[in-house]
Amino acid sequence: MKALVIPKIKGKWEVKEIPTPEPGPTQVLIKIHASGLCYTDVHITEGQLPFPIEFPRTIGHEPVGEIVKVGDAVDFRKIGDRVGVPWIQKTCGRCEWCLRGKNLFCQQQMGTGISYQGSHAEYMIAEAAATVLLPDKITYEQAAPVFCAGYTVYSGLRLAEPKPHEKIAVLGIGGLGHLGIQYSKACGFETIAISHSPDKAELCYKLGADLVVKNAEELKNSGGADVILATGNSNKAASESIVGLRPDGRLMIMGFDSQPIQVPPEILLSRLRIIGSTQNSPEYLYEALDLVAKQKVKVMTETFSLDNIAEAYDKVVNGKVRFRAVIKP
């Protein structure tokens, strides 16, 4: 099969012919129909993740496709199933957090594109138990970015436990943020986009924002937000946004930045909350997919063939993709 192969850290993205893998007894083989390209792919390529990764490597962790082979021990997936695979495929099954059913805290997670071969390829194996059935009415192209970008931002929205009548602000209008605005509106919240880029303002309104402000000071002056979804990877920007929170407000941190978040003393009197959020629950992924399937949320994608993946990568590196590059092998 054809697959992206990155030869080494900071290596060039190349498409090569490699052997099609065979699923083990608890696994399935998926013919990839769409594979989203995430900025984390850049971090991996540049060697910027906080743990070692072996090269050469095929990455990609927003896979959707069709099951074409099923491992002997699997009876709940069948050939023809339309599925996607999120980041965590397997955990140790023995630690406290696995026993508690909170495997997102297991220290021995095996991730798509990290411990397993990734999805920028014609085929990919996955643990059957990690696969998620797609809703009937979602296209592969729309579904792929939900498995990381959509799942992450919708998790932040849900973990914030927004209540009716609350206002939600979205900081960072990119791959996650453009979905955050739409998810927030689809769930009925007054939604404010924070963006200092004039040309993005217009887009934010098109995506459904009730208001676009330039910065946290403007957010504060407009009345503030009950929830801020910090979708960028800048803890500095997230820290600065805190001033825009209303009393009892929550700042949801969803992206990785090695810098600390600076929380001002006002957190005390306004009873604010700074909350770390990752991909939190299969329930949230289910709902995130469903809202896209119902076309209440539309991912803005730019499609590339697998052969042109290096071009897609360059555009992602340079921030030229609006808003999610999707590879169609």
Place this chain on the structure above:
Amino acid sequence: MKALVIPKIKGKWEVKEIPTPEPGPTQVLIKIHASGLCYTDVHITEGQLPFPIEFPRTIGHEPVGEIVKVGDAVDFRKIGDRVGVPWIQKTCGRCEWCLRGKNLFCQQQMGTGISYQGSHAEYMIAEAAATVLLPDKITYEQAAPVFCAGYTVYSGLRLAEPKPHEKIAVLGIGGLGHLGIQYSKACGFETIAISHSPDKAELCYKLGADLVVKNAEELKNSGGADVILATGNSNKAASESIVGLRPDGRLMIMGFDSQPIQVPPEILLSRLRIIGSTQNSPEYLYEALDLVAKQKVKVMTETFSLDNIAEAYDKVVNGKVRFRAVIKP
């Protein structure tokens, strides 16, 4: 191996020699060290469950023991692991609730002792993914009853979301109730037992109850409870207890009774909640086991050999066991 075999509905409990089962690729074989006898075993024997069950049959759904064989596709369990198995071993993996990670709502649950051979036997197979590692310091005899009785009552306590300073009442002082009193105390709550039996009152105090009342009227006069754990299988008794709830109080229904619960209009002004609760989360099972392992909760058991299981059954039927019969094969 030796195993209980019930030949038919209302049939006599007999121990027979049957073939020791072989685990499938995703399963393990457990040498049973202790198997709790639950009143549901009586319901099954008498044909009183609301779904058909095939006979002859080996039942038992509070199994703990040691893994002696591991299926080919299992890498997270090993020979020698001390494990127990709760009621739900497998679900469809395809419905909304499975996809949401709430498999307790799947309509195609495969249960221990129902879809799988039960634990009143020398050996039992189980889906490896359903097995739960036991804490180091818990004995098999103490652990077995936690897998149904303890799990159920602790789930009700946790699902009630009790807050510091709240008072918890336990209705029905039997297999579940004697654990309910102890779990409530171990978690720091002022605990009230409701029992009209004078000889049980003394026991309740020994188990840690701060107060024992005869009925809901007395409970009300004593100031009421914020949570009532209705552990019996009587919806009539549960309905009558509602009057003992304080404003914002919650009645947790944990046992099956075909009669409806009668909720008085006072629910409105006192903002009461009637909540159905079953075995709700692996997290609760983890904690229920841990509290027993730390000896903050002690199951009162009467032990029987597998050969004497018919005697144990008779005692359970006649309410002569205080409070949990455990079979040690």
Place this chain on the structure above:
Amino acid sequence: MKALVIPKIKGKWEVKEIPTPEPGPTQVLIKIHASGLCYTDVHITEGQLPFPIEFPRTIGHEPVGEIVKVGDAVDFRKIGDRVGVPWIQKTCGRCEWCLRGKNLFCQQQMGTGISYQGSHAEYMIAEAAATVLLPDKITYEQAAPVFCAGYTVYSGLRLAEPKPHEKIAVLGIGGLGHLGIQYSKACGFETIAISHSPDKAELCYKLGADLVVKNAEELKNSGGADVILATGNSNKAASESIVGLRPDGRLMIMGFDSQPIQVPPEILLSRLRIIGSTQNSPEYLYEALDLVAKQKVKVMTETFSLDNIAEAYDKVVNGKVRFRAVIKP
């Protein structure tokens, strides 16, 4: 001033000239601009409330108007303030629930139109601390029904703690129900109306319902609801609706009926909740008013002059008002 005076239980509604009251030091005098007529007014007139009420009496508990006199000890209200007054004006200030700040549970509540003269009059006094400032952009006519009908149904919606992506059904399409549909939609929820009346179906869709079903069976077949707002005063209808709840679903009881609610045993396995809800928090009233002020919710009113209040009463008794009679003195 002119005021409704009901001479005795089951007496005829008459408008009489009575002395305009003087506010005490902690009170204000309100010139009534609109006064909603609630079905509870019928219960009071017919002597059907569960506590004794003295006659002759001026009732009415959905008052809005303008402050025209301010008691000597009041410094946070001033002449000209536009205000409304909810049901509870004063409580004992000494019991546990008053000390806890949950005065809705105080046993010595003093209510508008019960302990205090009601709002079907040209003027009304109220405890200043009980008055609520109206949002600028709400009309008196729209505001009045929010103080009982709107407050009640929005409280039920909020107390249900609905989460994004959940579905809300409204049972009973009357004074509360027609607001329930709109509040649910305004808050972004997929909304289902339950009504067996064909001519109401059309109206429900106009109010924003995504679906109208005839009964709970149809609700179940359509996929069910996560929350049912039972807005009628029929516990029988509420009980029958339970079958339409999805797992983890909540039935909110918001109307008084002397009959018990019958809860089927399914509550256990589906982890259902039956929740009593009244006017629960000033926060909910604030939001209920704001959503009307923003015209996201519109009360359907029929206006009557105070002189024609007997006619309004007859129409309410006979269910001829769609959906809220408002008296404009």
Place this chain on the structure above:
Amino acid sequence: MKALVIPKIKGKWEVKEIPTPEPGPTQVLIKIHASGLCYTDVHITEGQLPFPIEFPRTIGHEPVGEIVKVGDAVDFRKIGDRVGVPWIQKTCGRCEWCLRGKNLFCQQQMGTGISYQGSHAEYMIAEAAATVLLPDKITYEQAAPVFCAGYTVYSGLRLAEPKPHEKIAVLGIGGLGHLGIQYSKACGFETIAISHSPDKAELCYKLGADLVVKNAEELKNSGGADVILATGNSNKAASESIVGLRPDGRLMIMGFDSQPIQVPPEILLSRLRIIGSTQNSPEYLYEALDLVAKQKVKVMTETFSLDNIAEAYDKVVNGKVRFRAVIKP
């Protein structure tokens, strides 16, 4: 009457004879039986609060005593009532937060000892609506420190929404911290004290701590805590403690420090929460008093006469009081 009078910022604490105040119509006059001395008194004296305060001034904001005069418009308090007064006595009654019933967020709070004369005196007036009835069995000396120190730390505990089986760590073993340990234990939680002072370790165990660790690293190695109550006024120490949180853990910030809190990126993957907490709800004050009344929590006090208040102040400034100075006029 005799009262502390501080002549100017950084002025000397002196006891003088000043006129006994007269209560207004909505106020009461309290004969002070005990008045707690809080470290905030030092901040006020030194001019370190972030808002201007007029001098000369009588401060003190942990007042308890007996009502000796009642304003004309007050009918829910009477002569002889044993009461205390928390920090907030009055708010504007007109802003969003007042209308929402969350007056702790009102920007025009009038505080005890700030907008009103304080409690380091023989008599004090207070808004009747702000007074809190004391439980029968609590002594004045034990009650006073609950009105600021106890209320604050118990609020932090409750706002953390600790669940059964969770572990709570207390950072800073002083006026708040020694109560935090006891409140946590009284509510049934496994409790860990963080203190690098060897002589405090012994005391912590006496107060009920299950474990005492020297720092956050040791806390982490011991298994970590689900909640950390940061009771000191050091955001630096609070920041450093974050490493000791378990996944889903919460750091409760309860003291004022002008430095920012530094939150490490780990907040993301461990789903941590940094939560600002002040005196959050009358409900928490009610419970905090009740637990002291039931002697489940005992305030460690050192008593001074009003004449010796300057000595008490010096000891507080120098950290020589274990743990709460109480003035008995």
